Amino acid sequence: MTPLARLSGRLERLSGRLLLFAPVCLGLGVGSYFSLSEEPGALAWVLVGLCATGFAALGWHFRRSRYAGLSFLAMGVAAVLAGLMVAGLRSEIVRAPVLDFRYYGAVEGRVVKVDRSASEATRLTLDRVRLDRVAPARTPERVRVSLHGRQGFLDPEPGQRVAMTAFLSGPEGPVEPGGFDFRRMAWFDRIGAVGYTRAPALLLAPPEGRGEVLVSRLRARISAWVLEVLPNEAGTFATAITTGDRSAMDRDTVDALRGANLAHLLAISGLHMGLLTGFVFAALRYALALVPGLADRVAIRKVAAVVALQAGAFYLALSGGNVATERAFIMVAVMFGAVLMDRRALTLRAVAVAALAILLVQPESLTEPGFQMSFAATTALVAVFGALRDWPAWNPPRLLRGPISVVIASSVAGIATAPFAAAHFNIVSHYGLLANLAAVPVMGTLVMPLAVLAALLAPLGLGWIALDLMQYPIMWILAVARFVTGLEGAVGHVPSPGAAVLPLVTLGGLVAVLLAGRWRLAGAVPVAVALALWVEADRPAVLVTASGGLVGVMTPEGRALSKPRGDGFAARVWLENDGDPVTQDIAHARRGFDGEAGAREADLGGRRLVHLTGRGARERLAAACARADVVVLSMTAEAVPPGCTLYDEAALQATGALALYPGAAGLRVESVAETGGRRPWTVR
Structure with a gap:
């Protein structure tokens, strides 16, 4: 047998799993697109398209030849190239103007979303935007504005047309090279400018609109109703799991849930969709079975599946349609579709179909934590329970089957998602299994059924009864979160990993x-x-913000910061990525910098760095260049002394944030501009 025939024979054994490998290959192509340093040109896209077509034709040819197994390989390559094209096409479809200058003036627009910023300020996302003295062709399709200062003249609601005087600029890049790029997320959300206002926002026209706006208004009204019935912490949790609105939750509650590995209870995802549709399916099926003779005339199992699927669709719309909820809905749609066709419901093929659907429609979701953690957990759970189902020795007592399944599910989901949660959020919950065992059964047996009951009773004006009952299991979940998070050593912190x-x-x-x-x-x-x-992850020895206003130097105690205030977001992200989430003033107190305020100095293994800020910084530039190897200036220099390695405001606007690595050959410098490349979301 020739090597080619041997390879074909081995691959032919996998031909039955072609659907399972399809989203993997498609995702590999999508990931390749986002890892490019430069956007492909028209000729490159034509070549990619021709190659994809050629490999697909080659795969079809191999299927009819003696080397049928090679069709698996050819189709895989075609799927990778297709993923590359899907991501590129999506990037062009969402293309919209991005503000390329700092704007201050009147802003008008229709509210499409109301949420809260990291600083707990009310934040509005507007479309149909009008900006003073900005041509329509250059006006962003959407802008996001945080409301600071004295407000109260407006009760924000989706569909309203509002006006304000605001500061706007294009979305900011990562706070360090290789970090999270908000510009890319904003690009795919068509948000072309972000900013804030300290002046009151005013109402120009009452709510109007269709589609997304109507759904957003319904979500807002349901959230307001839930909070009116339960004006407490339980109400904010209930709002989060019913409409996806977390804006009323305080940071301490979210931190407690995250530290106990229970934050997934807030995300409307597979757990909620499965519990809701499963409860509707089971409840309706049993209710119909009580009708004498109905089961003999009607396939009540299929009727229940159709109604449960409609309930899931409504929940998807109500939640705002994030990736995790879309994935969960596609999963339950495939599951109930299998019920309607009398097929096995929970399989890896259902997971593969869900992944394919999302990657084809929203390929950018591959880079998001929600997609990664959701599919990691679902794939692992389906694989493990599928293996247990086929294992002859798996036959626990009926009374213990439920508790054992909960333990296995919590353990498997926790292990599968742990690397992704640690990489994105820099925390590890050491007692997460304990918290999930105490909280998840309560969520499934009490909270979600009561949420369904509240929805059914609401048209009769009796929904408050179910909500009132719901608060007690919710308070139990929050108590479990605080107890577990409060245990000694409950939460660990890890540095951000490398790209590989x-x-x-x-x-x-x-x-x-x-x-x-x-x-x-x-x-x-x-x-x-x-x-x-x-x-062995190597964190940068020095980090510099894109504004030049803050410098962080790694020391044996952790990263030392040059200022106790200012550039707070960058400071928080740096310290979290170091696996050292202390406050900025604590990091500033560390021994890493010396010198007076406004002219801070740090030793970089025999090299000297000076950070100049505040009044008189330009006047101190010449003296700083004379004694330092690197100078960071938080404003633009009027003249650069000869031989001075200077990063001033003008230079940093071009490079973005910097990471410096001292070495024997000198300082190696990485910039956001270099690592981000020339992509649609990075080029102004």
Whole structure:
């Protein structure tokens, strides 16, 4: 047998799993697009399209030849190239103007979303925007404005047309090279400017609009009703799980849930969609079964499946349609579709269909924590419970089957999502399993059924009864979160990993799930490599903000900051990415800088860095350049002394935030402009 025939034979064994590998290959293409340093040109896209077509045709040809197994390989390459094109096409479809200058003036627009910023300020997302002295062709399609100062002249509601005087600018880039790029997220949300106002926002016209606006208004009214019935902490939790509105939740509650690994209860995702549709399906099925003779004339199981699917669709619309909820709805749609066709409901094929649907419609979601954690948990759960179902020795007592399943599900989901949660949020919950065992059963048996009951009773004016009962299990969940988070050593902090870590973890998990036999053990290799790389993660010795207003230097105590206030968002993200989430003033008190305020100095292994800020900074520039190897100036220099390595405001506007790595050969400098490349969301 020739090597080619041998390879074909091995691949032919996987031909039955082609659907399972399709989203993997498509995702690989999507990920490749987002990792490019430069946007492909028209000729490059034509070549990619021709290659994708050619490999697809080659795969079709192999299916009819003696090398049928090679069609699997050819189709895989075609799917990778298709993923590249899907992501590029999506990037062009959402293309909208981005503000390329700092704007101050009148802003008018229609409210499409009301939420809260990181500083707890009310934040409005506007469309149909009008800006003073800005041509319509240059006006962003959407802007996001935080309301500060004295407000109270407006009760924001989706559909209202409002006016204000605001400061706006284009979305900001990462606060460090390789960090989270808000510009990319804003690009795909068509948000072309962000800013704030300290003047009162005023109402120009009452709510109007259709589609998204009507759904947003319904969400706002349901949230207001829930908070009116339950004007307490339980009400804010109930609002989050019914409409996805977390704006009323205080930061301490969210931190407690996150520290106990219960933050997933706030995200309307697979757990909520499964509990809601499962409850509707089971309740309606049993109710119909009580009607004498009905089960003999009507397939009540299928009727219940249709109604449960409609309930899931309503919940999807009500939640705002985030990626996790869309994935969950597609999953339940496939599951109930299997019920209608008398097929097995929960399989890896259902997960694959959901992943394909989301990647084709919103390929940018691949880079988001919600997509990664949601599919990691779902894939692992379906694979594990599928293996248990096929295992002859799996036959626990009926009374213990539920509790054992909860333990297994919590453990599997926790292990599957832990690397992604740690990488994105820099925390590890050591007692998350304990919290989930105490809280998730209460969520499924009491909270979600009562939420459905509240929805059914609301048209009769009796929904408050179910909401009032719901607050007690919710308070239990919040008490569990605080108890677990308060345990000694409950929450650990880890530094952000390198770019290769999560792809390697994902590869290891996919190998373990998709391959058969002993080949599954090979998945441990990339996971081990990823963990080794994470342990050896090298955080930048020096970080500089894009404004030049803050510098952070790594010391044995942790990162020391040059100022106790200012550029607070960058300071918080730097410290979290270091795995050291202390406050900015504590980081400033560390021994890393010396010198007077406005002229702080740091030693970088024999090299000297000076950070100049405040009044008189320009006058101190010449003296600083004479004694320092690197000077950071928070304003634009009028003249640069000869031989001075200077990063002033003008230079940093071009480079973005900087990361410096001292070495024997000198200082290696990375910039956001270099790592971000020339992409539609980075080029102004």
